[in-house]
Amino acid sequence: MAVDVTEDTQTQRLNLDDQVAHLLRRAHQRASSLFLSVLGEHQLTPTQFFAMARLHERGQLSQNRLGRLAAMDPATIQGVIRRLEERGYIQRTPDANDRRRMVLTLTSRGSELVSGLLNHADTVSESILEPLDAQERGLFLDLLRRVT
Amino acid sequence: MAVDVTEDTQTQRLNLDDQVAHLLRRAHQRASSLFLSVLGEHQLTPTQFFAMARLHERGQLSQNRLGRLAAMDPATIQGVIRRLEERGYIQRTPDANDRRRMVLTLTSRGSELVSGLLNHADTVSESILEPLDAQERGLFLDLLRRVT
DNA sequence: CGGGGATTGCGCGTATACGAAAGATGCGGA
DNA sequence: TCCGCATCTTTCGTATACGCGCAATCCCCG
Numbered sequence: 001m002a003v004d005v006t007e008d009t010q011t012q013r014l015n016l017d018d019q020v021a022h023l024l025r026r027a028h029q030r031a032s033s034l035f036l037s038v039l040g041e042h043q044l045t046p047t048q049f050f051a052m053a054r055l056h057e058r059g060q061l062s063q064n065r066l067g068r069l070a071a072m073d074p075a076t077i078q079g080v081i082r083r084l085e086e087r088g089y090i091q092r093t094p095d096a097n098d099r100r101r102m103v104l105t106l107t108s109r110g111s112e113l114v115s116g117l118l119n120h121a122d123t124v125s126e127s128i129l130e131p132l133d134a135q136e137r138g139l140f141l142d143l144l145r146r147v148t
Numbered sequence: 149m150a151v152d153v154t155e156d157t158q159t160q161r162l163n164l165d166d167q168v169a170h171l172l173r174r175a176h177q178r179a180s181s182l183f184l185s186v187l188g189e190h191q192l193t194p195t196q197f198f199a200m201a202r203l204h205e206r207g208q209l210s211q212n213r214l215g216r217l218a219a220m221d222p223a224t225i226q227g228v229i230r231r232l233e234e235r236g237y238i239q240r241t242p243d244a245n246d247r248r249r250m251v252l253t254l255t256s257r258g259s260e261l262v263s264g265l266l267n268h269a270d271t272v273s274e275s276i277l278e279p280l281d282a283q284e285r286g287l288f289l290d291l292l293r294r295v296t
Numbered sequence: 297c298g299g300g301g302a303t304t305g306c307g308c309g310t311a312t313a314c315g316a317a318a319g320a321t322g323c324g325g326a
Numbered sequence: 327t328c329c330g331c332a333t334c335t336t337t338c339g340t341a342t343a344c345g346c347g348c349a350a351t352c353c354c355c356g
Binding site for chain 2: 340341342343344345346350351352
Binding site: 036 | 335338343
C-alpha cells in the first residue's frame with residue numbers, strides 16, 4: 001500500500017489506477033466479454049444466462065424472488081424476463097394463490113439450453129481466472145466473495 | 149446451499165454462486181452503489197468521475213484517447229463526454245492539427261469538482277474493501293489487477 | 297502524389313442497471 | 327371487519343456499455 005506524499009495542498013492520495021471501483025468495473029468488463037465470446041453464439045448475455053440457470057436450479061419462482069436470487073433489481077429483472085419469454089425460453093403464468101405474482105418456469109427449450117451451457121459457463125470462469133495459478137484462484141474467489 | 153451432483157449426464161459442476169462472472173457483477177454492483185452513496189450528492193456516476201479524474205490527471209486529451217485511458221468503448225465515452233459537457237464540466241474544442249479530433253479539457257468548474265472529490269474517492273475504495281483486513285486488501289488488489 | 301487502410305467521432309439498436317412512482321393485491325392489528 | 331402498511335409487478339427516466347455502420351480525415355506506402 002505504498003503511497004507517496006506528493007507534497008501539495010492535498011495529502012497523500014491513491015493512484016487513479018488503484019481505485020477499486022474502477023478495477024472492479026474493468027474486471028467485470030473482461031468477464032462479460034469472455035462470457036460472450038464463449039456463449040455468445042447462443043445470443044445469451046451473462047445476465048440472461050444466470051437468470052435462467054437460477055430458475056433451472058430452483059424450479060418455479062416468482063419474478064421478484066428470482067430477481068433477489070440473481071441479484072437483480074425488480075425493474076431490471078422485468079426486462080430480462082420479458083426478453084427471455086419473447087424468445088420462448090421462459091413461461092409466465094399467473095399464480096393461483098397470489099394474484100400479484102407471476103410464476104416463472106423454464107420451457108423445455110429453455111431447460112435444454114441451460115443444461116447444455118452449464119459446462120461452458122464453468123469454462124468461462126476458468127478463463128477469467130486464467131492469469132492466476134490454482135492457489136491464487138481459490139484465494140481470489142474467497143476474497144471476492146467476502147467483498148461482494 | 150448444498151448442491152450435490154445430481155447424477156445426470158453431466159459430471160461434477162461448480163455451484164452457481166461460484167460463477168466468477170456473477171461474483172464480479174455483484175462486486176461491481178456493490179462498488180457502484182457505495183460510490184453513489186458517497187459522491188452521489190454531486191450527481192456524478194463512477195464512470196463520469198473516473199473520466200474527469202483521468203482528464204484532470206493528464207490534461208488535454210482527445211475523446212478516443214480518454215476512452216482508452218478510462219477503459220471505455222468509443223461509443224460509450226461519447227455519451228459520457230456529451231453529458232459532462234452539457235453540465236459544464238468539460239469543454240470540447242476542435243483540434244487545430246487533426247481535424248478529426250476534438251480536444252477535451254476540464255472547465256474550471258470541472259477541475260474544482262474533481263480536486264475536491266479525489267479524497268472522497270479514496271474513501272470509497274476503503275469502504276469497498278472494508279470486509280478485508282489490511283493484508284488481505286493488498287492481496288486482493290494485486291489479484292484483481294492481474295485478472296483485469 | 298495518389299490511393300487505400302487506419303483513426304476519429306457520430307448515430308442507431310439492444311441490454312443492463314437502478315431510483316421513483318403507480319396500481320393491484322395481500323395481510324395483520326385495532 | 328376495516329384501515330394501513332407491505333409486497334409484486336410495471337412503467338418512466340437516466341446512464342452505462344458495446345456492436346455496427348457511416349462519414350470525414352489522416353497518413354503511410356508504393
